Amino acid sequence: METIEIDMRGQLCPATLLVALKEINARASLLRKGAVKLCFLIDNRDATGTIPESASNMGYAVTVAKQPEGWYRIEVAVRT
Amino acid sequence: MSEHPFVFLGAVSLLLGLAAGFIMHRSDFCIAGIFRDLFLFRRTVMMRSFVLLVVATMALFEAARLFGLLSAYPFPLLYAPSAANLIGGLLFGIGMVLAGGCVVGTLYKVGAGSALSMTALAGLIIGSGLYAEFHPAWAAFVKRTTLFPGKVTIAQIMGVDPFIVVLVVFIPASLLLLSWRRRGAFTHQAFAAGYLQPSRAALLLALISAASYVLVGMPLGVTSSFTKAAGLVESVILDRHYETLAFYKAMPLNFIHRLTGPEPLIGGVGPSYDTLAAIQLPLILGIMAGSAGSALLLGEFRFTWRVPARQYALAAGGGIIMGLASRIAPTCNVWHLMGGLPLLAASSILFLIGISGGAWLGGLLLLRLLGVGCGKAADGLCAPRRHGA
Numbered sequence: 001m002e003t004i005e006i007d008m009r010g011q012l013c014p015a016t017l018l019v020a021l022k023e024i025n026a027r028a029s030l031l032r033k034g035a036v037k038l039c040f041l042i043d044n045r046d047a048t049g050t051i052p053e054s055a056s057n058m059g060y061a062v063t064v065a066k067q068p069e070g071w072y073r074i075e076v077a078v079r080t
Numbered sequence: 081m082s083e084h085p086f087v088f089l090g091a092v093s094l095l096l097g098l099a100a101g102f103i104m105h106r107s108d109f110c111i112a113g114i115f116r117d118l119f120l121f122r123r124t125v126m127m128r129s130f131v132l133l134v135v136a137t138m139a140l141f142e143a144a145r146l147f148g149l150l151s152a153y154p155f156p157l158l159y160a161p162s163a164a165n166l167i168g169g170l171l172f173g174i175g176m177v178l179a180g181g182c183v184v185g186t187l188y189k190v191g192a193g194s195a196l197s198m199t200a201l202a203g204l205i206i207g208s209g210l211y212a213e214f215h216p217a218w219a220a221f222v223k224r225t226t227l228f229p230g231k232v233t234i235a236q237i238m239g240v241d242p243f244i245v246v247l248v249v250f251i252p253a254s255l256l257l258l259s260w261r262r263r264g265a266f267t268h269q270a271f272a273a274g275y276l277q278p279s280r281a282a283l284l285l286a287l288i289s290a291a292s293y294v295l296v297g298m299p300l301g302v303t304s305s306f307t308k309a310a311g312l313v314e315s316v317i318l319d320r321h322y323e324t325l326a327f328y329k330a331m332p333l334n335f336i337h338r339l340t341g342p343e344p345l346i347g348g349v350g351p352s353y354d355t356l357a358a359i360q361l362p363l364i365l366g367i368m369a370g371s372a373g374s375a376l377l378l379g380e381f382r383f384t385w386r387v388p389a390r391q392y393a394l395a396a397g398g399g400i401i402m403g404l405a406s407r408i409a410p411t412c413n414v415w416h417l418m419g420g421l422p423l424l425a426a427s428s429i430l431f432l433i434g435i436s437g438g439a440w441l442g443g444l445l446l447l448r449l450l451g452v453g454c455g456k457a458a459d460g461l462c463a464p465r466r467h468g469a
Contacts, residue, residue, distance in 0.1 A: 010384030012180035012189065012196050013113055014120060014443075015391055018452040043382050045272040046108040052271060054121070064271035070380040072271070 001077070002036045009043045009071055016040075016047040021054060024076060031060065037077035048072045085340035086358035092295045093359050096288050097366020098373070100300070103288075104188040105371040106274055107281035111413055112176035112185050115439035120447075125268045126278055128260050130417075133282035135253045137422035140290035142246045151337045153242075154232045154423050155298040157411065163225035164218070165430035168409025169416075172431075173438015175405055176413065177446055179203065179398025183302055183412045186399070187364060191371030195385040196395040203399020208303065209310025210400070211407035215327035218408060227426070234424045245424055273378050289418045296359055297337035297345065299419030302367075303406040304349050305360040310403075312351035394449060398442075409434075 006023055008016050020040050030036045042048060051074050052062040061079045066072050103109065114130045117123040144150050176182040179200040181189050186204065189197035211218070228237050235242040260266055266279035289299045307328075315322040322328070333347035333355055347356035375381035406412040409431055417435075420428030 009382070010195060010387040011391060012194065012395075013110070014116060014446065015180070015450055017121075018447070018450055022452045043380070043384060045105075045275075045380070046110065046113060048272045049108070049268060049270040050117075050121075050123070053269065066271075066273055068379075070375075070378070070382055 001034060003039050003075075004036055005039045005041065007041045008047075009041050012044055013046045013050065016042060016044050017050045017054065020047070020051045020074075020076075024055060024058065024060070031076070032078055034078045037075055040074040040076070041071060042074055043071040048074065051076075085337070085343070085345065086353075086355070088340060089296050089345075089355070089359050090362040093292070094362035094366045096292050096296075096300070097363040098370035099366075100184070100285060100288050101188050101191055101367035101370025101372075102374045103276060103281050103284050103370075104184070104367070105192055105374040106276035107278045108272070109278055109281045109285065110181055110185040111417065112180065112182045112439070115173065115436060116177045116443050116446075119440040120443040125265070128257075128266055129278035129282040131253070132257055132266070132279055133286055133418065134421050135250065135257060136283055136286035137289050137418060138246060138424070139250060140286055141293060141422050142243065142250075144290055144294050145242065149294045151297045151339070152335050154425060155293060155419065156333055156335045157298070157301075157415075158232050158420050158423070158425050159226075159410070159427055160229050160231055161227050161426035161430050162222045164222045165409055165416075165427040166434040168405050168407075169431040169434020169436075170438040170441070171405035171434075172402055172409060172413060173435040173440075174442040174445065175207075175398045175400070175402030175438075176435075177398065177439055177442025178394050178449070179402055180395060182414070183306070183402065183406065184300070184367060184414050187302065187367045188371035191368035192375040193372075193381050193383040195383060196387060196391055199392050199395040200399035200402075203396045203401075204303075204306045204403040204406075205309045205313075207400035207403020207405070208307040208407055209314055209403075211307075211404050212310070212314070212325045212327040215325070215407075232423075232425050232427065234426055234429075237426060242423075249424065273380070274374070285418065289422075293419070295339065297335065297339070298359075299415065300363065301411065301415040301419070302360050302364050303403075303412040303415070304347070304356045305364060306403060307349040307407065308351045308357060311349065315351055390450070394446070 023038055027036055048064055052064055055062045055076045060076045063075045064072055114126040118127050145153055180196055186197045186200045190201055231237045235245040267277055293299050311328045328350035331346055331348040334344050336344050345355040347354035416428040416431040421432060
């Protein structure tokens with residue numbers, strides 16, 4: 001599975017959520033086939049709540065992991 | 081205490097600001113986000129906490145009034161309703177959505193190191209200064225469109241005891257809040273470290289607002305200081321033009337605060353160290369420092385400036401619109417929504433209607449300006465739907 005990384009550190013809401021949703025939608029068929037997973041790099045705390053909520057409402061599996069440098073990594077992939 | 085009222089007012093404001101900044105950072109209690117997401121994503125969970133904030137503040141203000149703890153009721157710098165509240169609110173709503181935070185949201189995000197919010201803050205100061213250019217014409221418009229001159233709250237307009245009006249709103253609102261609580265509708269899943277649920281943040285912010293009203297004589301407000309900053313810059317670089325601007329010379333604040341002695345507290349938006357500066361500057365510093373402290377404790381303080389240029393433009397533009405709107409309205413969303421609305425001030429109710437419309441329009445504008453509109457390529461963007469896995 002290919003991982004596509006999208007760096008949105010420094011950006012605010014709702015740009016982070018809107019861009020994340022746009023990326024998810026643009027790659028929906030590859031995501032659903034399990035060919036890719038999306039990885040969003042975020043340092044805006046609000047987005048650590050809104051991106052997982054929206055992506056999981058759309059039927060994807062989401063994981064959030066805080067990095068030692070103080071930002072968050074949000075992975076969106078097909079549900080297994 | 082009466083010898084040094086500014087020391088007392090400043091110290092209290094600094095402490096309240098530190099607490100508010102910390103709480104807002106932990107819970108991401110962003111008023112711009114609450115209104116924007118309601119329209120843009122039909123996300124209601126934060127709006128419920130906002131309702132809780134207003135209702136809790138209303139109860140605390142009314143209790144403080146009944147116990148005789150308030151120096152002025154309604155508090156100073158809250159005026160009779162006019163069309164300006166509606167228009168200012170509308171513009172303010174658009175500005176805060178584009179800027180990515182309201183006046184206080186911008187401050188707590190600056191505290192956590194956001195370069196975009198620092199840009200929005202500069203925009204706020206510029207926008208506040210722009211207003212001075214057409215203040216006389218706007219003041220005349222406000223006068224022409226004022227309803228119920230000399231009457232501020234719904235209770236004053238109706239000529240009844242404030243307790244009755246508060247009770248009529250408080251009882252159904254409390255029942256609604258209780259039903260949300262029973263359904264667990266306040267809580268939402270969050271992955272941010274050290275997260276404070278927004279409903280708890282709402283109750284704490286209501287306490288802070290009430291403490292400010294009792295101890296400082298008025299609730300939280302910050303935008304006069306942005307205008308003062310604009311006036312200061314203008315008085316240095318455009319000194320001749322500055323002298324022609326009447327706006328900076330007015331001293332609208334003049335009230336006696338029971339905790340600072342018999343001398344009246346006086347202030348305006350000109351760049352002098354008056355009561356408004358003595359209260360607001362420590363509050364602003366407190367909010368930024370409280371948020372920075374929270375971010376540092378979590379190891380999340382970051383200054384990242386590599387952001388798409390378009391977002392800097394949006395932050396600056398949104399900040400300017402919001403700064404301008406905060407003088408047009410007059411005053412900002414925290415003053416109206418966390419101060420005037422809990423008193424059921426008619427101007428704040430008009431501001432609420434305006435800001436709601438503005439947040440909706442701002443959301444639509446933002447989709448276009450960010451280039452992530454609801455086209456076919458972004459199907460499902462505007463109202464994320466549940467698909468089968």
